[in-house]
Amino acid sequence: MSERLSLRERFEAGERGALARVLSYIEDHPDLRGTWIADLPPVSAMQIVGVTGPPGGGKSTLVNALVQVYRRQGKRVGVLAFDPSSRRTGGAALGDRIRMNETWSDDGVFIRSLANRGRLGGLSDAVFGSLRAFNAFGLDLTLIETVGVGQGEIDVASVADVTVLIQVPGAGDTVQLIKAGVLEIANILVVNKSDLPGAGELLRDLRSLVTQVDPSLAHTPVVAATATSVEGVLPLAEEIDKLLACSQLDARMRAEAEVRHYVLSEVERQLDALLREESGDELVARIEAGATNAWQARVQLIGSLRPA
Amino acid sequence: MSRAERAPIRVLIGKPGLDGHDRGARVIARALRDAGMEVIYTGLFQTPAMIVRAAVDEDVDVVGLSILSGAHLTLLPEIVEGIVAEGREDALIVAGGTIPPDDVQPLLDAGVTRVFGPGTPLADIVEYIREHAPSRTAESV
Numbered sequence: 001m002s003e004r005l006s007l008r009e010r011f012e013a014g015e016r017g018a019l020a021r022v023l024s025y026i027e028d029h030p031d032l033r034g035t036w037i038a039d040l041p042p043v044s045a046m047q048i049v050g051v052t053g054p055p056g057g058g059k060s061t062l063v064n065a066l067v068q069v070y071r072r073q074g075k076r077v078g079v080l081a082f083d084p085s086s087r088r089t090g091g092a093a094l095g096d097r098i099r100m101n102e103t104w105s106d107d108g109v110f111i112r113s114l115a116n117r118g119r120l121g122g123l124s125d126a127v128f129g130s131l132r133a134f135n136a137f138g139l140d141l142t143l144i145e146t147v148g149v150g151q152g153e154i155d156v157a158s159v160a161d162v163t164v165l166i167q168v169p170g171a172g173d174t175v176q177l178i179k180a181g182v183l184e185i186a187n188i189l190v191v192n193k194s195d196l197p198g199a200g201e202l203l204r205d206l207r208s209l210v211t212q213v214d215p216s217l218a219h220t221p222v223v224a225a226t227a228t229s230v231e232g233v234l235p236l237a238e239e240i241d242k243l244l245a246c247s248q249l250d251a252r253m254r255a256e257a258e259v260r261h262y263v264l265s266e267v268e269r270q271l272d273a274l275l276r277e278e279s280g281d282e283l284v285a286r287i288e289a290g291a292t293n294a295w296q297a298r299v300q301l302i303g304s305l306r307p308a
Numbered sequence: 309m310s311r312a313e314r315a316p317i318r319v320l321i322g323k324p325g326l327d328g329h330d331r332g333a334r335v336i337a338r339a340l341r342d343a344g345m346e347v348i349y350t351g352l353f354q355t356p357a358m359i360v361r362a363a364v365d366e367d368v369d370v371v372g373l374s375i376l377s378g379a380h381l382t383l384l385p386e387i388v389e390g391i392v393a394e395g396r397e398d399a400l401i402v403a404g405g406t407i408p409p410d411d412v413q414p415l416l417d418a419g420v421t422r423v424f425g426p427g428t429p430l431a432d433i434v435e436y437i438r439e440h441a442p443s444r445t446a447e448s449v
Contacts, residue, residue, distance in 0.1 A: 007449050017395055020367035025449055028315040035449045090316055091341035097362060098351035104358045110365060115316070115346045 008036050011137070016110060019137050023112055026129035030262070040132040042251060046078075047141045047244050048131065050156035052122060052182065053166025055148025058192040060099035062166060062227035062236075063143045067103050069230060069237040075140035076108045080130055082123055082147045085115040092116075096145060110139065118268070122146035122153035125265050128258040131159070149182055157185035158257035162243045164188045164236070167206065169198030177209050186220060187247075188239050194224035194232075270305050279304075317345045317441045320368040322359040323352050324387060327377035332405065336372060339430040340437065356383055360390030363399065369441045373420075375405040385418035392419065398442045404428070 010018035022037060032038035049066070051059050063079060070077045081096035092115035103109040116124045123146060134142050146156050157163045165186035177183065189210070191203050203224055210217040221239040226232035274280045283300065286292050321337045323330050330352055337347045348366050350359060363371050371391065373384055384403055391399055403415060404424040412423045421440065424433055 017364050017367075020365050022449075024318070024367045037449060085316075085346075086341065086344075089342055089344040091344045092316070092346045093337055093341045094346060094348040097348060097366075101351065101358070104361055113348050113366060 022133050023130050027126040030125055040136045043131050043135040046135040046139055048160045049240055050144045050160030050163040052146040052149050052156050057166040057168045058227050059145050059166055060096040062192060063145050064100045065227045065230050065233040066143055066237060067109055070141050071108055078134040078139040078142040079111040081113050081145040082116055084147045085117050116147055119265060121155035122149050123155045125261055127159060151181040154182055154185045158253060161249045162187045162240055164190055166190050166192045167202060168193050169196045169202050177205060187243055189220055189222045190225050190236050192225045192227055195226050274301060274304055318368040319345050319347045319370040319372055320363050320366055321347055321372045322350045322354055323374055324354050324356055324359055324383040325375060325377045325379045328352055329376050333374040339434060343434040356386040356390055359387050363391055364394045364396060370400045370437055373403045380407050381411055381414060384415055384420055388419035400440050400442060
């Protein structure tokens, strides 16, 4: 039956297998030129919530609980869950689904695992197209789970309307909290695993950080969560909803993030290729030998980039 | 338009049914990852319907089913049927685990493409998947 319908017709009819295939197409073909997929409109009605935090901080579990909260609100929910690709082999183990079993039979939930395919920053190039596909498919809200982040992977903030940063007890002292980076991009700070020892202290430290220390974080909500139950994330969901109601990411900002992403990705791809070529090899050897330095060599390499 | 040359093969590793041993599944997942594939692991205790849903939504090329409980003749055909019913008859479905030799043919008859017994070298599994995973180059959008 479905053989006779085109992918586009199946997508427009709301067939999830067609959405799944469109997402693959977006991932595999960064150049969508000439396809209807390239013409999917920018995200309009769909709300986007980013969840980021360290590996093992409970991002998938938290997303799983939030999905259930939003289902109770009657929203159709998408999840884009990112994990890292191996720099060596390009392979990836995508394990976020393991924590998202409760909603497997729910037709109002669509979960997709993505590898970052070499992109630093916590997401992949496919995030923008995937969001447009989710939006066109009629989903009301998408949760983006970044790869486990350290201190500098902040791309999600330029894509999501609201960014939630998870912190967990026992991950360092208050000096960690005065460092620049991922803390600055959070719209909401959440202490997950708040049933563990040290959670109260971390909450207190974060609250003093946002109220007394760092004016740029003023009014950033700090909430406790225990993501293993839906009830454990209700205070967080309330804060997210408050922010969603009053703030949406500027469409212009998302467009800028997208083009920036593609340019950097193209430069990185070409640079990888250049450095593998004989001339690149020689250049690196000359830097190593002190005949030139990397700062000078950069000009030569930038000059070798080709229009994509 | 052809699929990007470097696009990795996507594989779902599923653990259907009620056995709690997934070391084999995790070893396979790791080996396929190291072979450059993107491997989605479902976790333990999955029903056939859960595995079918994951395979469809993740649009995987390959479904690998690890089963040690003895329920393979019941569960695996159900998964194959579900995947075909979703229009994914192109997906390569392979199985492994403690499957007695006498049960292999019935599984192949049910649409499982290949059964890997205990002791199969990882390299053999990687090679088989590389050779037989469907290519989406024919896909038109």
